[in-house]
Amino acid sequence: MIALSGPIGAGKTTLTELLTSHWESDAYYESVDDNKILPLFYKDPKRYAFLLQIYFLNKRMDSIKQANSDARSVMDRSIYEDSLLFHLNADLGRATNTEVDIYDSLLKNMMQELPRLSYKKNPDLLVHIDISFDTMLKRIKKRGRSFEQIENDPSLYEYYHELNKRYVAWFDNYDQSAKIKIDGDKYDFVENPEARQKVIQLIDEKIATI
């Protein structure tokens, strides 16, 4: 089981498609278009931050349960990034300390590996797509989801900036599985076929060492 991570617009969905078609394995996407809480959250983060996180935890746990049976299944986002996003939101005053404590202990409880459980919840490999803040902004704009646009809400600029910054330490500290970082600025696998081949090769080489 492979989990992808990376900031908004890093290309997680595209890389999930590339890898699963390369390996002929199953992809597990968390659809943004069907998520009814996400636009509400962007409109009123303080009110919906905690509910959104519970929604995501539930969805990601579902994917983990389905994906674990296949060594090459790919999930388009890691459950641990949700925690990064929630803590950022909490630091911005959009969740209370009690909500954060409950969330942290729920995540820990859900992800604890139990010796008698027939399946493992943590991925075999985390593939992190690192992109610069500049690339992140360009991709968000290009994709054009209205609720993500800075033109509609200028405070998102700071939010995205801080999120991009926190991802660096998040990846450095991540220790739930083997991990590999892909330079998404250098290898634009979304647009460039050569970069696609290179990224697949890097990931295949990493898997061979696990």
Ligand SMILES: Nc1ncnc2c1ncn2[C@@H]1O[C@H](COP(=O)(O)OP(=O)(O)OP(=O)(O)O)[C@@H](O)[C@H]1O
């Ligand atoms: N745990 C979370 N808390 C708050 N917002 C979240 C969380 N997870 C995802 N989001 C939001 O959901 C939207 C989709 O994010 P995500 O990075 O999963 O997909 P994406 O941007 O389509 O990724 P990619 O372009 O890399 O395929 C973004 O607006 C992001 O901020």
